[in-house]
Amino acid sequence: MKGIAYLGPPGTYSHEAATIWGRLAGQDLFLACLDLPEALATVRDGRAGAAVLPVENSIEGAVNLTLDLVLETPELQVVGEVVLPIHHCLLSRADNLATIREVWSHPQALAQCRHYLAQKLPGVAIRPATSTAAAASQAQQRPDLAAIASTFAAGLYQVPVVATGIEDYPDNKTRFWILGQEALQHPGPYKTSLVVAAVANRPGSLYAILKDFAEAGINLTRIESRPTKKELGDYLFFIDCEGKATDSPLKDVLAGLKNKTSLLLVLGSYPCDGGAGHDR
Numbered sequence: 001m002k003g004i005a006y007l008g009p010p011g012t013y014s015h016e017a018a019t020i021w022g023r024l025a026g027q028d029l030f031l032a033c034l035d036l037p038e039a040l041a042t043v044r045d046g047r048a049g050a051a052v053l054p055v056e057n058s059i060e061g062a063v064n065l066t067l068d069l070v071l072e073t074p075e076l077q078v079v080g081e082v083v084l085p086i087h088h089c090l091l092s093r094a095d096n097l098a099t100i101r102e103v104w105s106h107p108q109a110l111a112q113c114r115h116y117l118a119q120k121l122p123g124v125a126i127r128p129a130t131s132t133a134a135a136a137s138q139a140q141q142r143p144d145l146a147a148i149a150s151t152f153a154a155g156l157y158q159v160p161v162v163a164t165g166i167e168d169y170p171d172n173k174t175r176f177w178i179l180g181q182e183a184l185q186h187p188g189p190y191k192t193s194l195v196v197a198a199v200a201n202r203p204g205s206l207y208a209i210l211k212d213f214a215e216a217g218i219n220l221t222r223i224e225s226r227p228t229k230k231e232l233g234d235y236l237f238f239i240d241c242e243g244k245a246t247d248s249p250l251k252d253v254l255a256g257l258k259n260k261t262s263l264l265l266v267l268g269s270y271p272c273d274g275g276a277g278h279d280r
Contacts, residue, residue: 002027002029002046002047002048002049003027003029003030003031003047003048003049004018004021004022004025004027004029004030004031004048004049004050004051004052005018005030005031005033005038005039005040005042005043005047005048005050005051005052006018006030006031006032006033006039006051006052007032007033007035007036007039007052007053007054007131008032008033008034008131008133009032009131009133009134009137010030010032010133010156011131011132011133011136011137011149011150011152011153011156011157012131012132012133012153013054013084013086013132013150013152013174014052014053014054014176015030015032015133015152016084016150016152017052017054017082017084017174017176018030018052019152020082020084021050021052021080021082021176021178024080024186025049025050027049031047031048033051036053036065036066036069037069039051039052039053040053040069040073040076040179043076043179043180043181044073044075044076049180049181049182050079050080050178050179050180051076051178051179051180052082052176052177052178052179053066053069053070053176053177053179054066054174054175054176055067055081055175055176055177056174056175056222056224057086057172057173057174057175058169058171058172058173058174059112059169059172060108062224062238064226066177067224067226067238068226070177070179070267071195071236071265073179074265075181076179076180076181077179077180077181077183077267077268078177078178078179078193078267078268078270079178079179079180079181079182079183079268079270080177080178080183080186080270080271080273081175081176081177081178081191081270081271081272081273082175082176082178082273083173083174083175083176083273084173084174084175084176085171085172085173086112086150086167086172086173086174087150087151087164087165087167087170087172088105088109088112088113088132088148088149088150088165088166088167089148089149089150089151089154089161089162089163089164089165089166090103090116090146090147090148090161090162090163090166091136091139091146091147091148091149091153091154091157091159091160091161091162092139092143092145092146092147092159092160092162093139093140093142093143093159093160094143094144094145094146094162095143097120097121097162099143099144100121100124100144100145100146101124101125101144101145102124102125102126102127102144102145102146103117103121103124103125103126103127103145103146103147103148104127104128104129104134104135104138104139104145104146104147104148105128105129105132105135105147105148105149106128106129106130106131106132106135106148107128109132109135109148109149110126110128110148112167112168112169112172113148113166113167113168114168115168116163116166116167116168120163120166121146124146129147132147132148132149132150132153133149133153133156133157135147135148135149136149136153136154136156136157136159137157139157139159140157140158140159146162147159148166151164175273177193178270183268183269183270186270186271187271188244188271188272189242189271189272190242190243190244190247190269190270190271190272191221191240191241191242191243191269191270191271191272192240192241192242192243192244192245192250192266192268192269192270193238193239193240193266193267193268193269193270194238194239194240194241194254194264194265194266194267195236195237195238195239195263195264195265195267196209196236196237196239196257196261196263196264196265197228197235197236197237197261197262197263198260198261198262199260199261199262200262206237208260209237209257209260209261210223212253212256212257212260213241213253216249216250216252216253217249218241218242218243218249218250218253219241219242220239220240220241221240221241221242222238222239222240223237223238223239223240224237224238224239225237225238226238236263242272243269244269245266245269246269254266
C-alpha cells in the first residue's frame with residue numbers, strides 16, 4: 001500500500017493536510033520527507049502514491065519552489081487540493097508565561113505571531129526552527145521553552161496548549177496541491193490548474209488569453225507569474241479556473257488557446273476545497 005508523502009517532520013501543517021487527504025483517499029500511511037523535491041521523488045519512484053505540497057498562503061503568497069517543481073515533473077498531475085486554516089498556538093510545559101525563556105518556531109510562524117509575542121512575551125528570546133513541528137519537539141523536552149505550532153503538533157508531541165489563535169491574521173490559510181498519477185473520483189465542483197505562455201512578448205498578449213475565459217463565463221480564481229529563467233521579462237502564467245478541462249465550456253476555451261500560446265499545459269483538474277478540508 002503506497003502512502004502519502006509530505007514535508008516533515010511529523011506534526012507539520014503539511015502532515016496535517018496529508019492526513020486530511022488521506023481520509024478522502026482511504027489512506028493512512030504517511031511518509032515524512034526532508035524537503036519538497038524528495039516528496040515528489042517518492043511518487044516518481046513508486047514509494048508513495050501522492051505527495052502533498054504547499055502552493056500558496058493567504059499571507060505569504062505563492063510557494064515558488066512548488067510551482068517550479070511541478071513544471072519539472074510533468075509525469076505527475078495535480079489530483080486534489082486541501083485548504084488548511086492556519087491557527088498558531090503557544091505550546092509549553094512551563095507552569096506560566098513568566099517562566100518561559102525562549103520561543104521557537106519556523107521563521108514564518110514567528111513573523112505571523114509578532115503582535116502576540118510582543119504583548120505577552122516581551123524580552124523572551126526568539127529562536128528560529130526548521131519547522132513548527134521541530135519546535136514542538138523541543139518544547140516537549142524543555143519546560144522553559146515554548147513553541148509556536150498547531151494543535152495537531154501539540155497532540156502528536158504531547159505538549160500542553162498554553163494559548164490558541166495567537167496569529168496576527170485569523171483568516172490565515174495555506175492551500176496544498178496533491179500531486180500524483182491517479183485522480184480521486186469526486187462529484188465536484190472542479191477546479192483546473194494551467195500553465196500558459198503567450199506566443200510573443202507584445203501588447204495585449206496576456207489579454208488575448210484571458211479574454212477567452214471571460215467571454216465563456218469562466219471564473220479565474222488565481223493567476224501567478226513566474227519567470228521562465230531564460231530572459232528578463234519572459235514569464236509563464238499559472239492560472240487556476242473553475243471547471244473541468246474535459247468538460248465544456250472550459251474544454252472549448254482550451255482548444256481555442258492552442259493557437260494563442262507558445263505553451264499550454266494542463267496541470268490537472270481536481271475537486272475544489274473551499275477551506276473545510278472537503279467536509280473533514
